Amino acid sequence: MTQPIIVKHLGRQAYEPVWRAMQQFTDERDANTADELWLVEHPPVFTQGLAGKAEHVLAAGDIPVIQVDRGGQVTYHGPGQIVAYPLINLRRHGIGVKSLVHGIEQAIIDTVALYGVQAARKDNAPGVYVDGAKIASLGLRIRKACSFHGLAFNIDMDLEPFQRINPCGFSGLEVIQLADLAQQVDINTVEQQLIAAFCQQLNFTANTQDAA
Numbered sequence: 001m002t003q004p005i006i007v008k009h010l011g012r013q014a015y016e017p018v019w020r021a022m023q024q025f026t027d028e029r030d031a032n033t034a035d036e037l038w039l040v041e042h043p044p045v046f047t048q049g050l051a052g053k054a055e056h057v058l059a060a061g062d063i064p065v066i067q068v069d070r071g072g073q074v075t076y077h078g079p080g081q082i083v084a085y086p087l088i089n090l091r092r093h094g095i096g097v098k099s100l101v102h103g104i105e106q107a108i109i110d111t112v113a114l115y116g117v118q119a120a121r122k123d124n125a126p127g128v129y130v131d132g133a134k135i136a137s138l139g140l141r142i143r144k145a146c147s148f149h150g151l152a153f154n155i156d157m158d159l160e161p162f163q164r165i166n167p168c169g170f171s172g173l174e175v176i177q178l179a180d181l182a183q184q185v186d187i188n189t190v191e192q193q194l195i196a197a198f199c200q201q202l203n204f205t206a207n208t209q210d211a212a
Contacts (some may be wrong), residue, residue, distance in 0.1 A: 001203075002199070002203050002204055002205040003035065003093060003203065003204055003205070004034060004035070004204070004205050004207050005034070005035045005036065005037050005086075005088075005199065005204040005205070005206060005207065006034050006035070006036045006037070006207050006208075006209050007036075007037045007039065007195055007206045007207065007208045007209070008036060008037070008038050008039065008208075008209055009039050009040075009191075009208070010038055010039065010040040011040070011041070012040070012041045012042070012043065012079065013040050013041075013042065014042070014043060015042045015043075015045045015047065015066060015077060016066060018038070018040055018042070018085075019066075019068060022038070022085055022087065022148040022149065023069075023148065025087055025148070026087065026143050026144070026146050026148045027143070029087075029089070029144075029146060031089070031092065033089070035086075035087060035088045035089060035093070035204070036086075036087040037084060037085070037086050037087070037195065037198065037204075037206070038084070038085040038087065038150075039082065039083070039084050039191055039195070040083050040084075040085070041079055041080070041081065041082070041083065042077040042078065042079075042081075042083060043078070043079065044063045044076070044077070044078045044079075044161060045063060045064055045065075045066060045076070045077050045078070046060055046063055046064065046065040046066070046074055046075070046076055046077075046161070046164075046165060047065075047066050047068045047070075047074065047075055047076075047077065047139075048065060048066065048067050048068065048073070048074045049068060049070050049071055049072035049073055049074070049075075049139055050068075050069060050070065050071060050072075051071065051072070051073065052067070052072070052073045052074050052169075053073065053169065055166075056073050056074045056165055056166040056169050057074055057164070057165055058163075058164055058165055058166065059164045060164055060165075061164060063076075063161055063164070068149070069141055069149075070139040070140060070141045070149035071139050071140055071141065071149075072126070072137070072138070072139035072168060072169075073166070073168050073169030074165045074166070074167070074168070074169070075137045075139065075152060075165075075167060075168060076161045076162050076164075076165060076167070077152055078157050078158060078161060079157060079158075080154075080155055080156045080157025080158070080177075080179075080187065081152055081153065081154050081155060081157050081177075082151075082152070082153040082155055082187065082190065082191050082194060083150065083151070083152050083153075084150050084151050084153070084194065084198070085148060085149060085150040086100070086104070086147055086148075086150050086198070086202075087146065087147065087148055088100065088146065088147045088202075089145065089146050090142065090145050090146065090147060091145040093202075093203075095202070097140070097142055097147075100140070100147060100202070101126060101138060101140065102121075103198070103201040103202040104138060104150070104151050104198065104201075104202075105121045105126070105127070105128050105136075105138065106121075106197075106201045107194060107197035107198040107200075107201045107202075108128040108135070108136045108151065108153055108194065108197075109121070109128055110197040110200075110201070111153075111190065111193045111194045111197050112128075112130070112135065112178060112181075112182075114193055115178060115181065115182035115185065116182060117130060117178070117181045117182060118130070119135060125168070125170070126138040126139070127168065128153075130176060130181065132174065133173075133174035133175065133176040134167060134168070134173055134174070134175050134176070135153070135154055135175075135176050135177065135178065135181075136151055136152060136153040136154065137151065137152045137167070137168055138150070138151050138152075153178075153190075153194065154175065154176065154177035154178065155177060155178050155179060155185060155187045155190055156177060156178070156179035156185055156187060157177055159175055159176075159177060162175040178190065
């Protein structure tokens, strides 16, 4: 039996207020709080995870670097990238962290497959890859058995800022996007396809709401 999840489209929002809102939502939720999935685009920003090492930021230039409380190393967010934050009570939903990560990765793999692109996951390197190049990154935080932070899926964006960092801590890691692998890629369409695949993989039924 599927569980409901509230899907909120936040549009383009600065990174830090959305991050603080995720923290607040997670801290204040109780056993009856509905799970939510937030979809957002961020203006250009580098985010550095808890284990992040400064040397992986090579030359940030005019793009801000924000230290955050997710797992993983440094990554880049910018317009043309789908960022999705699953705010899920894992204990209530009956899944562990590994199952959540696997489900998110599989949802992205299933979404790009709709465009004739074959993607895969890598052991010990969370995210989704096409021929070794990274098309989506993943960084989560679990607090009180509830998840926040999430995934970043490159659709149709300026990839140059990825050259200013060692993406996810890997020197020389190539980063790609769906628009370079397929034709007629529309970010809003891909977002809907990703939501459908996410719900299918993780046993949710989407209930879309306009974000306040």
